[in-house]
Amino acid sequence: MSLINGLPVHVLLVHVVVVWVPLTALALVAAALWPRAARRLGPLLPLLALVALVSVPLTTQAGEWLEKHVDDDALVRRHTELGDSLLPWVVGLFVLAAVVWWAQRRAGAQPDQDAELRWSALPVRIVLGVLSLAVAVGAVVDVYRIGDSGAQAAWHDAFSKTATGTKDDS
Numbered sequence: 760m761s762l763i764n765g766l767p768v769h770v771l772l773v774h775v776v777v778v779w780v781p782l783t784a785l786a787l788v789a790a791a792l793w794p795r796a797a798r799r800l801g802p803l804l805p806l807l808a809l810v811a812l813v814s815v816p817l818t819t820q821a822g823e824w825l826e827k828h829v830d831d832d833a834l835v836r837r838h839t840e841l842g843d844s845l846l847p848w849v850v851g852l853f854v855l856a857a858v859v860w861w862a863q864r865r866a867g868a869q870p871d872q873d874a875e876l877r878w879s880a881l882p883v884r885i886v887l888g889v890l891s892l893a894v895a896v897g898a899v900v901d902v903y904r905i906g907d908s909g910a911q912a913a914w915h916d917a918f919s920k921t922a923t924g925t926k927d928d929s
Contacts, residue, residue, distance in 0.1 A: 761824045769821035779811040780902050784895035790859045791891035797863040808856035815849045834912035841905045848898035
């Protein structure tokens with residue numbers, strides 16, 4: 760798949776990554792730090808992470824196709840290099856989302872013990888919270904860096920800093 764309705768697929772798929780990765784990161788941190796959030800999100804948390812995970816290689820593949828169809832440029836090469844760095848972060852989001860979901864599900868499945876105390880035990884929450892926060896921040900920062908480099912590659916020298924049209928700006 761290379762074009763949809765005349766537009767490069769990469770240009771369309773990138774919006775999925777830009778929305779789903781930060782959304783997944785936010786949901787993961789909330790679920791890792793607050794057992795109530797983990798209970799409410801339930802299986803939605805790993806499903807969010809799965810969508811984010813699947814969208815990254817699809818977007819990267821579409822970007823590699825697009826790279827072959829644009830002029831060779833240092834900004835495009837930089838964007839391509841940065842784009843390859845996101846998958847490990849999103850794999851981390853997915854793994855942690857699955858662990859948080861599993862831990863919450865397991866705690867809820869043992870009614871003979873106080874599930875709230877088991878799930879909210881300080882060491883578990885600290886480890887999952889710190890790992891989730893680190894991976895979430897890394898993923899979101901990487902999405903920002905990749906997106907910024909892509910915007911610079913796409914828009915540098917593509918517009919005038921002064922108005923050139925004949926529209927009435929009043």
